[in-house]
Amino acid sequence: MNPTREALPFIRVDRQAATFKVARRAFVDPAVLQAEQEQIFDRSWLYLGHASELAKPGDFVTRIVARRSILFTRDAKGALHALFNTCPHRGAQVCRDRSGNAKSFQCFYHGWVFAPDGTLRNQPGGDCYAADFNREGAANMIAVPRFEQYRDFCFVCFDRDAPSLVDHLGRAREFLDLVIDQGETGMSIVGGTQEYAIRANWKLLTENSIDGYHAATTHATYLDYLKNSSGSLVNVALDGVAHDLGGGHAVLEYKAPWGRPVAQWIPTWGEDGKAEVEAIRTRLTERFGPERAERIATTNRNLFIFPNLVINDIMAITVRTYYPTAPDYMQVNAWALAPKEEGERARKFRLFNFLEFLGPGGFATPDDVEALEQCQRGFQNMKEAGWSDISKGMGKEVPSYDDEAQMRAFWSSWNERVGVSP
Amino acid sequence: MNDIRRDEVEDFLFREAELLDDWRLREWLELFTDDARYLVPSTDLKVDASPDDNLFYIADDRFRLGERVARLMKRTAHSEHPRSKTRHLVANVRIRGRSQDAIEVGAAAVTYRTKNGITDTFIGSNRYQLVVNGQGLKIREKRCHLDLDGLRPHGRISILL
Numbered sequence: 245m246n247p248t249r250e251a252l253p254f255i256r257v258d259r260q261a262a263t264f265k266v267a268r269r270a271f272v273d274p275a276v277l278q279a280e281q282e283q284i285f286d287r288s289w290l291y292l293g294h295a296s297e298l299a300k301p302g303d304f305v306t307r308i309v310a311r312r313s314i315l316f317t318r319d320a321k322g323a324l325h326a327l328f329n330t331c332p333h334r335g336a337q338v339c340r341d342r343s344g345n346a347k348s349f350q351c352f353y354h355g356w357v358f359a360p361d362g363t364l365r366n367q368p369g370g371d372c373y374a375a376d377f378n379r380e381g382a383a384n385m386i387a388v389p390r391f392e393q394y395r396d397f398c399f400v401c402f403d404r405d406a407p408s409l410v411d412h413l414g415r416a417r418e419f420l421d422l423v424i425d426q427g428e429t430g431m432s433i434v435g436g437t438q439e440y441a442i443r444a445n446w447k448l449l450t451e452n453s454i455d456g457y458h459a460a461t462t463h464a465t466y467l468d469y470l471k472n473s474s475g476s477l478v479n480v481a482l483d484g485v486a487h488d489l490g491g492g493h494a495v496l497e498y499k500a501p502w503g504r505p506v507a508q509w510i511p512t513w514g515e516d517g518k519a520e521v522e523a524i525r526t527r528l529t530e531r532f533g534p535e536r537a538e539r540i541a542t543t544n545r546n547l548f549i550f551p552n553l554v555i556n557d558i559m560a561i562t563v564r565t566y567y568p569t570a571p572d573y574m575q576v577n578a579w580a581l582a583p584k585e586e587g588e589r590a591r592k593f594r595l596f597n598f599l600e601f602l603g604p605g606g607f608a609t610p611d612d613v614e615a616l617e618q619c620q621r622g623f624q625n626m627k628e629a630g631w632s633d634i635s636k637g638m639g640k641e642v643p644s645y646d647d648e649a650q651m652r653a654f655w656s657s658w659n660e661r662v663g664v665s666p
Numbered sequence: 667m668n669d670i671r672r673d674e675v676e677d678f679l680f681r682e683a684e685l686l687d688d689w690r691l692r693e694w695l696e697l698f699t700d701d702a703r704y705l706v707p708s709t710d711l712k713v714d715a716s717p718d719d720n721l722f723y724i725a726d727d728r729f730r731l732g733e734r735v736a737r738l739m740k741r742t743a744h745s746e747h748p749r750s751k752t753r754h755l756v757a758n759v760r761i762r763g764r765s766q767d768a769i770e771v772g773a774a775a776v777t778y779r780t781k782n783g784i785t786d787t788f789i790g791s792n793r794y795q796l797v798v799n800g801q802g803l804k805i806r807e808k809r810c811h812l813d814l815d816g817l818r819p820h821g822r823i824s825i826l827l
Contacts, residue, residue, distance in 0.1 A: 342710060436708035436721030439816025443784075464742040469733045575818060580721040592718045596725070599717075604817050605706055605724035607737060610745035610824035617821075621782075 254663035255655060256631070262638040264652050265631040268623045271445035276662065277571045283661040284551045285310040287403040289412045291553040291565050292316055292326055295396040296432035296584070297343075302360065305343040308575070309400060310567060314388065315339050315349070316398070319360040326391040326400050327362045332383050349385075358385050395424045396431065416493040419547045422540050423557045425532065426506045427583035433563070434580040434595065440604045441575050444616035446552065446568040449576070450654055452612050453554040453564070454546050456486070456496050456646035457636060462615055466607045469600070470502065475512035477501040484543070484645035486637075492550030492657025494650035500544050502559040505594040506583065507541040513593055520590055548650065550657055555581075560598035572620050578603060668764060668798040675771055675796070676759045678803045683754035686826055691735045694826070698805045699797055702728045705809040706823060709816050723823055738826070745824035750781035752825050756792075768806065769796050775810070779825050786820040788827055789813045 256265040270276055290309050297305055298318040305316050306329055315329040315338065329337050331351040338351045338358060348365055350357045356367040362385035364378050377383060390401035392409035397420070399409050406412070413420065424431055442449060452458070459482075460467070470476050484498020503510030507525040509518050528537035545557040554564040561581040566574045580598050582591060601608045622629075634655065637647025678697075685694040698704075706724040707715055717725030726734060737743050755776045763770035771794040779786045795807040810827040817823065 434721050435715065435719070436711045437816075438708055438721060438723060439710075439818065440821050441816075441818040442821050443819065462744065465737040465740055468740075468742075469737060472733060472736075473729065573819070588718070595717060595719070595721060599722060599725055600730065603721075603723060604821060605722075605823040607734070610822035611743070613821045614745040614824075617782075 255659045259639075263633070263635045264638060264648075264655075266634055266655055268626040268630050268632055270658075270663070271447060271620065272571050272623050272626060274571055277568055279662045280568070281311070284658070285402075285567070287401070287406060287661075288551050289390075289392075289399045289401045289406065289409050290551075291549075291563075292391075292398045292400045294431070294433045294563070294579070294581070295324060295393065295398060296430065298324065299432075300345060302345040302347055303343075304339065304341075304346060304349075304360065306337075306339050306341065307577075308567070310402070311569075312388075312402070313337055314400065315385070317360040320347070323361070324391070324393070324398060325361050326388040326398070327385045328388065330385070331356055332364070332385060333367070338385060356383075362387055394420065397424075412491065413549065414491050414493065415487075415489040416491075416495070416547065416549050419489070419495045419497075419545050420549075420555070422543075422545060423547070423555055423561060423581070425536075425540055426528075426557075426561075427585065428527065428531065429584045431581050432584045434582055434591075436580070438578040438603045439576070440578075440613075441573065442566075442613050442616050443573055444613075444620040445571055446566050446574040447654075447658070448616040448619055449566050449574060450548060450552070450554075451634075451651050452616060453556065454486075454494055454496055454548045454650045454654075455648075456484075456498070456546075456644070457648065458612075458615070459646075462611050463608045465611070466601060469607055473512065476503065476510055478503070478508065478510055480508075480542075482645075486643045486645055486647055486650045488649055488653035490653075492654050494548050494653040496544075496546040496645040496650060498544050498645040499542060500558070503593065503597060504541065504544070504559060505586070505590045505597070517589060517593065520587060524590065548654065550654065556602075559601055560594045562598065562602050668767065668769065670761070670764075670769060670798050670803070672759060672761055675761060675769070675803070676756075678796070679756045679759060679771075679773060679794075682805075683756050686754050687752050689749055691738055691826065695732060695735045697803075698728060698731065698808075700728055702731065702805055703807045703809075704731045704734075704826075705807070706827060707809070707811060709812050709814050713811065723817070734826070738824075743824070745822055748781075750779045750825060752780075753778045754827075762793075767798055769798060770794070771796055775827070777825070777827055779820075788820070788823070790827070792827075 254267045254270050301320045303318050313329040315327045317325045331338050336353040338349050357365045364383045388400040389404045480499050480501045487495050507521045509521040547555045556562050564578040566576040568574050634648045634651050637643040643649035704726040707722045756773050758774040760772050762772050773792045775792045777788040790812040793809045797804045797806050
């Protein structure tokens, strides 16, 4: 019995009145978090990392995914593996480095040695074990039940019976492709991880990551900055649409006045930069035709892949995951993604752009963090002020990028898994 | 070779810290040269990583640093409204290198930020390139290396380190 499936609903939808309400209990109740761990994070496909992070045979990274310690490796033949980072012998974490290159991994506790695919190579005092001790493979490191890739985006799933990754991604693939197609030789994660935390419920970051409504007020100082920095804008109005992609996935697709290394030039990049951005644009047209090239180059995408992967292809591309460790605390990892073949100059523009908006030192994200933490504080009044409103744009044929249809998509999917049907 | 002494550098850095803690940010900005940079690398990068091909937390040129200060002085810089209380502690100051008109300085730094009943601690080492001229010292580069495994639980660097 799911402890949250009580009489009280989490979502109230009134189509007549065009209102959509979410119970604030969903953000604070430890029983809800417990249900989310079991119904969502233990069952859904979760982003592990990008194949470019393990460029060479022997490369590895360690990473926490849904409270599990995962060792992500590339073996000598180039195959990728996702292993539970725990020694089959007595449980210690086998690898304690956050990244590196290794031919094998030795658990320091008793010295068992494993290949990058998790196979036990040897253990000290091996002659004291039966000759066929590892015949069943029970002394190998355990691989995650499901590990699949979509065009270098690597995912794990802890539910053996889950549908395939491609099925899970569904219509989100169309928008992932618009990001991935930017790299002719593939995409890669740039060095450096922005790791931070927010003292707020993880679902607030889902909402915020695909919220086109808050920019004018929350990010007033960022917009001031763009206006002050002559040459940072082109004459393009902020405008676009939101799509519910099914399965809890959603995307905002819109035009915006900021520069995009792929490929919308702004004057501050100079004439040399213009030539470079135009060349990128021309190549896109050759590869995909004018219509798709235009869409890739000049539309922005805030893509949310259920339950906790955000790929925002805006003035730069960020890949972001976030996990709750308590109802009012989440850990966030964010990376920068770029075309592998990108030149020095465009890469510099990209990273400069990234930092002016994104990340815990940017001109925008700190104010998002503040907003989310203030929401969490506001939820102290939950007993008397118990509902959040997510109604904007309800009943519209085509919701705008600054409506809230995309959040309703998330909440409806969340509700099917955790809550009570309306 | 310039003959600037360590105690003069310390006085300069202590004054810098005081301006930050008093939120006299425009005066703080005047300590920087016109070509200055202010850098905070991500915590998993090598010590000499460049912001041109690596993702930092902060990589400001002088223009953006000025805009950062202008932003922080506004009520609409929500993360710092109401303003947090900060205390920048500077220690272990050493002159690590000298040229005709500049010195390289290393210092240990601990900065406390208190807001909404929560105190976050930023621990790290700062590397400065300071220009020495007739008027005294100016900062050409300030690079703050955090001795942290990420910004947890801080969540943001909305103050100046």
